[in-house]
Amino acid sequence: MGRSPCCEKAHTNKGAWTKEEDDRLIAYIRAHGEGCWRSLPKAAGLLRCGKSCRLRWINYLRPDLKRGNFTEEEDELIIKLHGLLGNKWSLIAGRLPGRTDNEIKNYWNTHIRRKLLNRGIDPATHRPLNEASQDVTTISFSGVKEEKDKLGNPNGFIIKEEEKIPVQERCPDLNLDLRISPPHHQTTQPEPLKTGGRILCFICSLGIKNSKDCTCSIGSSSSSGSSNSSGYDFLGLNSGLLDYRSLEMK
DNA sequence: AAGTCATCCAACCGCCCCGGC
């Protein structure tokens, strides 16, 4: 029957934090450090959910946070990292000292999206808006449905009754065909570098080891630390502009 | 001055992943 709630919501405060709550949280973490967030509220004398405490600390109270406007350099770095990583805000935040994932996410949605649109760039794909319809593979779900009907749902999809209603009957003007386009960087990134005569896949070029998405088998075969000297030089990963190994979680 | 709309951002929600048992 689902998960148990992370806290007893009936006896917790919600909404904006008061100065007193902030002070309590700061004092507790200074004294005891970050630890078990679930038990922290009670120990600190806060009527808050542990998750709420964690969020407040990480996004607002942490002493190493950099407040204030984003610089032009930060803007450009966020754009580049988003092009590489997508909506992996925590990874992006890991490259911007003093910035939080929430802050970057908000900043992206309020400023950078508009900035890119003004430049004529699709913020989702990082491609020119007028190219949006090019290099797109269309997957017709009506076709899939027909195939599933023929083959008895071979992909194991769970089909709700209402989904069996043809879309055109319910909303004739709505085209729900999904489209998949190749990642933007595929068209611009240089030739993949080789290590020991072998070509690295994109996953390995990012320094991600043992990934199930690895297609070259190097990443999963413990390449004895050689991965940091090979791969794409996207964002200057190899030239030292960025240390992509520190893209790991905060 | 008052009402309405747009924007910003802190906070919440629900899901997923991972480690411990």
Place this chain on the structure above:
DNA sequence: TGCCGGGGCGGTTGGATGACT
């Protein structure tokens, strides 16, 4: 090996504030 709980993440919401009419 499977289950459970805690932590973390991305998406979304809603209140506060400013801009505009």
